[in-house]
Amino acid sequence: MANKLSNQDRKELDKFTKFLVFKAAQIIVQSRLGEKVSTQCKPQTTGTDWFNLAVPDLSDVLDETKKAFNGELSLPVCVEISLHTVDGDKMVLECWYVGIIPEQRDSSIRIMPTVYNRMGILLKSLVSVTRVTPAYKLSRRQGSDSYVICYRMYVDEPQLHNLGDGVKHVRVGQICTPIGTLQLSLAYRTKMTISPTQTGRDNTIILKSDHFNTNLSPRHTRYNKM
Numbered sequence: 001m002a003n004k005l006s007n008q009d010r011k012e013l014d015k016f017t018k019f020l021v022f023k024a025a026q027i028i029v030q031s032r033l034g035e036k037v038s039t040q041c042k043p044q045t046t047g048t049d050w051f052n053l054a055v056p057d058l059s060d061v062l063d064e065t066k067k068a069f070n071g072e073l074s075l076p077v078c079v080e081i082s083l084h085t086v087d088g089d090k091m092v093l094e095c096w097y098v099g100i101i102p103e104q105r106d107s108s109i110r111i112m113p114t115v116y117n118r119m120g121i122l123l124k125s126l127v128s129v130t131r132v133t134p135a136y137k138l139s140r141r142q143g144s145d146s147y148v149i150c151y152r153m154y155v156d157e158p159q160l161h162n163l164g165d166g167v168k169h170v171r172v173g174q175i176c177t178p179i180g181t182l183q184l185s186l187a188y189r190t191k192m193t194i195s196p197t198q199t200g201r202d203n204t205i206i207l208k209s210d211h212f213n214t215n216l217s218p219r220h221t222r223y224n225k226m
Helices: 007-030 059-069 111-129 134-140
Strands: 077-085 090-101 147-155 168-177 180-188 223-225
Touching: 007 059, 007 077, 007 090, 007 111, 007 147, 007 180, 059 147, 077 134, 090 134, 111 168, 111 180, 134 147
Parallel strands: 147 223
Antiparallel strands: 077 090, 077 147, 090 180, 168 180
16 A cells, blocks of 8 residues: 655655755756856855855745745746847757656655655766757857847746757656656757748858857857846
8 A cells, every 4th residue: 555645755755846946946057157156165055055055045046946836846847048140030959958757756755865865866967968069059158249048937848949950859867756757858949940930131140150250259148038
């Protein structure tokens, strides 16, 4: 007979899932700032160091995450990354999403420490994955005279049709819990083309990883919300 999840365990699972999503959003957005990130290890952690990760919270990302949830944790939740050119054209590059499969659950798994520790491992994997997709290289070359990388968050099924043809899918990781299996996944664009939105412009913009000369672009970060 399956063990019933106690109220206390459910509260802990909801709390851990909430901070998993919050930290995942921070990791994804900060990886698209256009700068290398270096953090010092802490010999002693504090109550704010969730999952033993030294990832500081950006206030605007935190606000957008809270706004997307509107006071209540809901899944699936998506972080969409897009490129905006100085000419007003837009191209969605990636869609990261956290969802849950209720049918795949294991009531014998302990929330603390098992699920909590696995969430920490998943977030550490996310740090690596965010830096091996094409959008990472593009984000390192953004500038105010060429293009900027933007993000938006929403609670709904991922809008993968915005990624064009030849979409690649990556499962960053999954965690089995007593209420279902949490999944963190990514879908990203492979065809880097933009169809101009302004009339009278006939040329399609093709973006390559070396399209913009970094010597001609400012090195400071410019990162906007949609």
